[in-house]
Amino acid sequence: MQLLQQTLQQIQHANNEIMEKARDYIDSLSKPPSSLGKLESLAIQLAGITGELYPKIDNKAIIVCAGDHGVCDEGVTSNPQDVTFLQTLNFPKGITGVCAIANITNAKIVTVDVGVKQDIPLDAGVIIKKIKYGTDNMAKGPAMTREEAIQSIEVGIEVATAEIAQGVNVLGTGEMGIGNTTPSAAILSVLHACHPQEVTGFGAGVGSGGIAHKVEVIQNAIALNKPNRHDAIDVLAKVGGLEIGAMAGVILAAAANRKPVVIDGFISTVAALIAYELEPKVQDYIIPSHASEEPGAKIAAELLGVEPMLHMNMRLGEGSGAALAFPILDAACSMVSNMATLAESVGLVEK
Ligand SMILES: Cc1cc2ncn([C@H]3O[C@H](COP(=O)(O)O)[C@@H](O)[C@H]3O)c2cc1C
Ligand SMILES: O=C(O)c1cccnc1
Numbered sequence: 575m576q577l578l579q580q581t582l583q584q585i586q587h588a589n590n591e592i593m594e595k596a597r598d599y600i601d602s603l604s605k606p607p608s609s610l611g612k613l614e615s616l617a618i619q620l621a622g623i624t625g626e627l628y629p630k631i632d633n634k635a636i637i638v639c640a641g642d643h644g645v646c647d648e649g650v651t652s653n654p655q656d657v658t659f660l661q662t663l664n665f666p667k668g669i670t671g672v673c674a675i676a677n678i679t680n681a682k683i684v685t686v687d688v689g690v691k692q693d694i695p696l697d698a699g700v701i702i703k704k705i706k707y708g709t710d711n712m713a714k715g716p717a718m719t720r721e722e723a724i725q726s727i728e729v730g731i732e733v734a735t736a737e738i739a740q741g742v743n744v745l746g747t748g749e750m751g752i753g754n755t756t757p758s759a760a761i762l763s764v765l766h767a768c769h770p771q772e773v774t775g776f777g778a779g780v781g782s783g784g785i786a787h788k789v790e791v792i793q794n795a796i797a798l799n800k801p802n803r804h805d806a807i808d809v810l811a812k813v814g815g816l817e818i819g820a821m822a823g824v825i826l827a828a829a830a831n832r833k834p835v836v837i838d839g840f841i842s843t844v845a846a847l848i849a850y851e852l853e854p855k856v857q858d859y860i861i862p863s864h865a866s867e868e869p870g871a872k873i874a875a876e877l878l879g880v881e882p883m884l885h886m887n888m889r890l891g892e893g894s895g896a897a898l899a900f901p902i903l904d905a906a907c908s909m910v911s912n913m914a915t916l917a918e919s920v921g922l923v924e925k
Contacts, residue, residue: 588622641689641817642708643753652779666699689816730823748893773870806851821845839866864895
């Protein structure tokens with residue numbers, strides 16, 4: 575709890591003064607005003623986050639948080655739970671979807687076991703921070719205790735802070751957890767005070783009862799556990815997930831350390847909402863990536879006040895969208911560093 579409290583207290587707004595300077599400087603570049611669109615707003619945001627007019631984001635890491643879900647017992651997903659374990663072993667091998675995409679910008683993948691059902695071998699290249707062997711089934715009671723929920727957030731803070739201490743200057747959030755679109759939809763339904771039907775989708779494949787059954791499970795779990803929508807930790811504990819908490823922690827740690835954090839799809843955006851509920855200033859540090867196909871993703875992004883940049887019909891998770899957005903961040907930084915100003919380009923001053 576102490577680490578979470580300290581981290582929350584450390585979070586300050588991005589630097590407005592440098593953002594104004596960045597705006598003026600970008601307007602002075604050799605182009606029609608605003609013609610580089612979102613690259614400009616991104617460069618301004620990165621300046622505000624880092625406090626640098628010429629931000630450097632050359633040391634990238636995607637933190638993939640892995641955990642299992644007791645609610646899989648209710649048949650909310652068509653995939654066997656073992657896939658969480660098997661995929662968790664595959665991230666360090668570099669052979670998952672996010673790894674293939676992250677490769678193009680040399681982004682490192684950091685895999686963390688927050689709550690996988692099986693024991694991960696110590697030599698698998700996975701950081702073991704297991705809180706428990708999967709959440710409990712939220713259809714039968716709370717997914718975890720309040721203490722476990724806080725611990726899950728603190729795992730994310732610890733891992734992200736350690737990466738930043740080693741020189742990482744931009745983070746991405748990723749996850750692996752068969753069944754985790756169910757707690758994500760449950761969290762969002764509580765925070766947005768809407769019927770689960772509005773925010774529940776196909777995930778990676780629904781069980782034989784279809785989406786209607788998934789919705790019913792979520793509805794019943796909310797009715798049974800009565801999460802307090804004004805208490806994000808209560809919501810995370812009762813109908814959430816360990817890896818979702820850890821991703822919220824990664825986001826909080828990024829903000830506390832004035833580093834940008836690129837979020838991925840539906841599950842990441844819901845984790846970002848938990849972080850935002852705990853400290854709204856985190857919003858300044860969050861960079862959206864792609865618009866996930868999951869119906870709840872759009873609602874979560876709107877609640878968070880972010881607009882995904884990429885429309886790629888993706889719905890993988892793992893941090894794949896964050897990885898795909900990294901080159902766009904590079905382009906925004908290159909624009910500021912390498913473009914001539916209008917005055918320079920007409921020879922009035924030397925570049
Ligand atoms: C092979 C495979 C690789 C994945 N990588 C990410 N997910 C994604 O799908 C899961 C969520 O969907 P649901 O709630 O429907 O289970 C999460 O593990 C998410 O990361 C995967 C899913 C599968 C099957
Ligand atoms: O958008 C996501 O993060 C997502 C969607 C479906 C399945 N897994 C992840």
